[in-house]
Amino acid sequence: MSILQTLILFSFLLSASQASVQDFCVADLSPPRAPRATPARRNISNLIKAAVTTAFVNQFPGLNGLGISLARLDIAPGGVIPLHTHPGGSEVLLVLQGSICAGFISSSANTVYLKTLNKGDSMIFPRGLLHFQLNAGKGPALAVVSFSSPSPGLQILDFALFANNFPSELVEATTFPDDAQVKKLKGVLGGTG
Amino acid sequence: MSILQTLILFSFLLSASQASVQDFCVADLSPPRAPRATPARRNISNLIKAAVTTAFVNQFPGLNGLGISLARLDIAPGGVIPLHTHPGGSEVLLVLQGSICAGFISSSANTVYLKTLNKGDSMIFPRGLLHFQLNAGKGPALAVVSFSSPSPGLQILDFALFANNFPSELVEATTFPDDAQVKKLKGVLGGTG
Amino acid sequence: MSILQTLILFSFLLSASQASVQDFCVADLSPPRAPRATPARRNISNLIKAAVTTAFVNQFPGLNGLGISLARLDIAPGGVIPLHTHPGGSEVLLVLQGSICAGFISSSANTVYLKTLNKGDSMIFPRGLLHFQLNAGKGPALAVVSFSSPSPGLQILDFALFANNFPSELVEATTFPDDAQVKKLKGVLGGTG
Amino acid sequence: MSILQTLILFSFLLSASQASVQDFCVADLSPPRAPRATPARRNISNLIKAAVTTAFVNQFPGLNGLGISLARLDIAPGGVIPLHTHPGGSEVLLVLQGSICAGFISSSANTVYLKTLNKGDSMIFPRGLLHFQLNAGKGPALAVVSFSSPSPGLQILDFALFANNFPSELVEATTFPDDAQVKKLKGVLGGTG
Amino acid sequence: MSILQTLILFSFLLSASQASVQDFCVADLSPPRAPRATPARRNISNLIKAAVTTAFVNQFPGLNGLGISLARLDIAPGGVIPLHTHPGGSEVLLVLQGSICAGFISSSANTVYLKTLNKGDSMIFPRGLLHFQLNAGKGPALAVVSFSSPSPGLQILDFALFANNFPSELVEATTFPDDAQVKKLKGVLGGTG
Amino acid sequence: MSILQTLILFSFLLSASQASVQDFCVADLSPPRAPRATPARRNISNLIKAAVTTAFVNQFPGLNGLGISLARLDIAPGGVIPLHTHPGGSEVLLVLQGSICAGFISSSANTVYLKTLNKGDSMIFPRGLLHFQLNAGKGPALAVVSFSSPSPGLQILDFALFANNFPSELVEATTFPDDAQVKKLKGVLGGTG
Known part of the structure; x- marks a missing residue:
């Protein structure tokens, strides 16, 4: 070794x-x-x-x-x-x-x-x-x-929320941001869904 | 005991x-x-x-x-x-x-x-x-x-971010939401700063 | 995984x-x-x-x-x-x-x-x-x-004592029940010996 | 120390x-x-x-x-x-x-x-x-x-079962010996109940 | 805290x-x-x-x-x-x-x-x-x-051997240096015994 | 097993x-x-x-x-x-x-x-x-x-110091014995270097 x-x-x-x-x-x-x-x-x-x-x-x-x-x-x-x-x-x-x-x-x-x-x-x-x-x-x-x-x-918070396929409606239901905000950050960080 | x-x-x-x-x-x-x-x-x-x-x-x-x-x-x-x-x-x-x-x-x-x-x-x-x-x-x-x-x-994410005195500018600089979004959620969850 | x-x-x-x-x-x-x-x-x-x-x-x-x-x-x-x-x-x-x-x-x-x-x-x-x-x-x-x-x-006590081949004489020597009792419970639980 | x-x-x-x-x-x-x-x-x-x-x-x-x-x-x-x-x-x-x-x-x-x-x-x-x-x-x-x-x-098995006040009916219900056997061993080991 | x-x-x-x-x-x-x-x-x-x-x-x-x-x-x-x-x-x-x-x-x-x-x-x-x-x-x-x-x-080796009252004869018996060497290093490091 | x-x-x-x-x-x-x-x-x-x-x-x-x-x-x-x-x-x-x-x-x-x-x-x-x-x-x-x-x-101290190829100059620089002492103990214990 x-x-x-x-x-x-x-x-x-x-x-x-x-x-x-x-x-x-x-x-x-x-x-x-x-x-x-x-x-x-x-x-x-x-x-x-x-x-x-x-x-x-x-x-x-x-x-x-x-x-x-x-x-x-x-x-x-x-x-x-x-x-x-x-x-x-x-x-x-x-x-x-x-x-x-x-x-x-x-x-x-x-x-x-x-x-x-x-x-x-x-x-x-x-x-x-x-x-x-x-x-x-x-x-x-x-x-x-x-x-x-x-x-x-x-576990980087923004990557966990916005850089993968975590469905936007679940992100919103469990963390309470606006839909537009989630969509915007998913755009910045390359997320989908 | x-x-x-x-x-x-x-x-x-x-x-x-x-x-x-x-x-x-x-x-x-x-x-x-x-x-x-x-x-x-x-x-x-x-x-x-x-x-x-x-x-x-x-x-x-x-x-x-x-x-x-x-x-x-x-x-x-x-x-x-x-x-x-x-x-x-x-x-x-x-x-x-x-x-x-x-x-x-x-x-x-x-x-x-x-x-x-x-x-x-x-x-x-x-x-x-x-x-x-x-x-x-x-x-x-x-x-x-x-x-x-x-x-x-x-550690509940929204409480860690928005239900205390975590300064809004630091929340924004380290998690990248808009200022209006941070202020809104601080209002909902009772946070300040 | x-x-x-x-x-x-x-x-x-x-x-x-x-x-x-x-x-x-x-x-x-x-x-x-x-x-x-x-x-x-x-x-x-x-x-x-x-x-x-x-x-x-x-x-x-x-x-x-x-x-x-x-x-x-x-x-x-x-x-x-x-x-x-x-x-x-x-x-x-x-x-x-x-x-x-x-x-x-x-x-x-x-x-x-x-x-x-x-x-x-x-x-x-x-x-x-x-x-x-x-x-x-x-x-x-x-x-x-x-x-x-x-x-x-x-480890279920009765199974450890009476549902295997633990010799009856050792069960008796180490836990002190009567021989008839040991034989009876071995009969119930399927043990031998 | x-x-x-x-x-x-x-x-x-x-x-x-x-x-x-x-x-x-x-x-x-x-x-x-x-x-x-x-x-x-x-x-x-x-x-x-x-x-x-x-x-x-x-x-x-x-x-x-x-x-x-x-x-x-x-x-x-x-x-x-x-x-x-x-x-x-x-x-x-x-x-x-x-x-x-x-x-x-x-x-x-x-x-x-x-x-x-x-x-x-x-x-x-x-x-x-x-x-x-x-x-x-x-x-x-x-x-x-x-x-x-x-x-x-x-934890000595016989002491746990027969040398304390563990009620005989519970000993019998959870380990399945005869009542006479339990009473006898409680007598030997100083238990009650 | x-x-x-x-x-x-x-x-x-x-x-x-x-x-x-x-x-x-x-x-x-x-x-x-x-x-x-x-x-x-x-x-x-x-x-x-x-x-x-x-x-x-x-x-x-x-x-x-x-x-x-x-x-x-x-x-x-x-x-x-x-x-x-x-x-x-x-x-x-x-x-x-x-x-x-x-x-x-x-x-x-x-x-x-x-x-x-x-x-x-x-x-x-x-x-x-x-x-x-x-x-x-x-x-x-x-x-x-x-x-x-x-x-x-x-635990610094030289301090453990030579900077305390560890008897020289025990240092020598358990680590095998010459007596003169032990005495010399005890002198340097402030040990006794 | x-x-x-x-x-x-x-x-x-x-x-x-x-x-x-x-x-x-x-x-x-x-x-x-x-x-x-x-x-x-x-x-x-x-x-x-x-x-x-x-x-x-x-x-x-x-x-x-x-x-x-x-x-x-x-x-x-x-x-x-x-x-x-x-x-x-x-x-x-x-x-x-x-x-x-x-x-x-x-x-x-x-x-x-x-x-x-x-x-x-x-x-x-x-x-x-x-x-x-x-x-x-x-x-x-x-x-x-x-x-x-x-x-x-x-880890036997003398074997760690003197029974391997730990260079004598490093033994001396990190534990402070004389060179003659190190060479002597390497001779006894079979070390080199």
Whole structure:
């Protein structure tokens, strides 16, 4: 078993939307990829302006059974890691460069925890709770995040609602937005139904 | 330690919004409570038309350390248990009466699993994933759900976004709805900011 | 992996004695099966008058890794789920119909916890402890039970002692009944030795 | 926290029956105690002729959180550790002196595993399953057992059925012995009801 | 419970030797502390030339129950994090600046895994195994490490052998160095006995 | 699955050094093996004078999934189980014969816990911490040890440092002995580099 490996580039945006959207590329880890030109991908690029490079067990088999994994976040000015959860693990974040506004919402009481983090600051996101990271500065922001599982999973809220074939009438019946709003976001994120 | 107890009524809607919204009351478990008349509570009543009666460790201390808990779902015609997650446990549901349309969305691939369940049907909702239950029939629906934890937690999407002081500009920046939509749902669910 | 399935009928009596003994069949889940006519099976039918329909991981593969499983208990008037343990998980029971007398015996101190449960009542049976359920009413009783494991296991005391080839002299030396009693119960339950 | 301690003598018979019944005393670990003279205790002494000296977390606090505990078994000629379970842990046994016949019964299939063990032989008893140890030789037998938990618990079948106030009619309804048999064993083991 | 905190400076050298030895201080996280002048501390400074800043549960209570913790490593040119283990968790390391030679030794087979890591490279150190990190470049090296536990613990080999009152004759009898060597290293590291 | 097995002889010295060094053989468990005559093996024999007979999951497959394993220690007069760790489990030791001096060193504070144990005495060694056992009497010592894992692992300090190809310059840079000392111990234990 190979326990010793270097990080392999993997964008969750890629896996979620089957499209390359690394607007803010990690220069020394992999060559930039020219994004192909479908409207959905262009829309997502404009929304996100960020890349997540994961070393989960799928990319880094040496992690198997060791209860931990790692990722780096690169967020361009104006970029955001949208509201999401990790169903399988807690997350700890350490800012390496720039300024990040991060937050999560607690279970049951729905309390919102917000914090602006600068270089050297750290924040915990407990397992399974909705959270986000946003570039709060003028230059690029860089952070490393670590998870309490080799496969923490990832569920991005907007992708779960609007980037698949979840029927619009069920989205509306279970989350209460207007039909026009649902149709608009499905258009942006490439969803159907 | 008292290991032997009967179910104590507890509505998650109550705990989330500090308001009584048990439109469809569990007749033999607790007396109906007359809902007070604030607009937010009335709006939620019209949206939900359902009650969840939990036997989590907080209500049922004998569950402590035993890795399990229970709840019953009562969903009136037209009612819904809105999209939500349990950060701390998987859920299994068994329909006892009526017809329920249930679904969840998988991690990473965002695949939507939908199923109409009738009396005697069962369905699994893996830990931490977004899921919902909807009355799919003309009469009341009743189900029992069980969790792989004495304290599975509960995060209802709309309450996490719109029933607290999560700043509208951050909701918009991290989930991409229009400002008018956010303001409207905050109005319905009693949120501010 | 199929995560979505409906309950498959499975009687633990069937698996334990290799005979069909569903006296009180679950009408909407499976067709009744005509019991074959050996004396042992007839004897067990008269003793038990109950059926357990499990959704353990063997019958419901989607439960794998999710830490939970489900079963329903149907107990005819005069019927009983005999004293047994689940070596692999705790159990929570919810009465849906009728009246059930249930009990378990604690570890070390051997304290007996007994309770008569009616519709809507719930009770916990901690992992690995001897417990039973008995129809305490005049009509049929129905309950749903859930376990803190996808494969909680089942060890029915009388089957462990008298329905196999456990030598009578060892049964007597380790549990202290009379030889005639052991021989009689082996006769009823189909054991040898 | 004191992590370093020597074994403290503790007889499970003592805790179960509130009586000293160490017929076969562990000479160098504790002084023998003169058994008091009630009929129940004398009866148990004649049945058991064995002592269990445990180092569980209650007697040996340094075990807390470490996932392990230890006990020694001293079984006089003709003695037996009666059929019992450990709800909280698996057991491994190593014979140090003499000859022991040991066995357990599997979950679901009720298969009986029997083995005569001599000095240096080892056997596993999986968590929660009924098992026993019996002196199979002419001299005293000595074994050390270890558990996969600091508090594995102990439920001796006969004590759970006959050494407490478990009502005879419920014992009979859930385990199917004759009333006379139940009354007789309650007499031997000091039970009531 | 405060879940949201920034990193608190904590040097394991400090806790191990009761002396401040942060030769290579983390400029933006805490002010440098002037090391006091005992010979042992000066010796350790010359040996180590590194600082570890931990965010374990003791310094960062929000980590409690979340299965993860974080630390940063600052290693000056010629510096080293000496051979050590974390008894309670696996470690993943990500190099942020400079060049680090890292290694660990496997259980049982004693295979040595060595790797020179540059910026962006990552390496896993499985729970409980001896490992080290060494500055392999000419400038300062910086890395972030994360652990699969909120309290992974730390046992530095030389401190365990030579910085306490472990009797020299026992050190020699159980690890086989010469007496002069043990006395010399006890002198360097401040041990006695 | 075979759950029932007797102990199979396995020496960790054998696996570590690829040589038979059972100076103090377990007479009734396996035939003595004539040690082959390389200098390294002779040196180790003179250092250790002890044998460990393990029943880990590799030798005893019935332990799989049961959270426990067992070993016996035979230590000749003047013999020692050298300083080592078990990365995967805590250990509890029970002295059966003779007198043993045992010790472990705590995490972080490096406190040394030492104890002389006689027949019937027990001691705990928490997971992952350095510990040793030494014959403290004039005759042979015998102990049984149990672990909180079916595969606790074993890392003997001297074998990790000096019985492989760990480069001497890295041993010296990360543990601070003299070069001559490292070369000498590599010579004794058969290491290279």
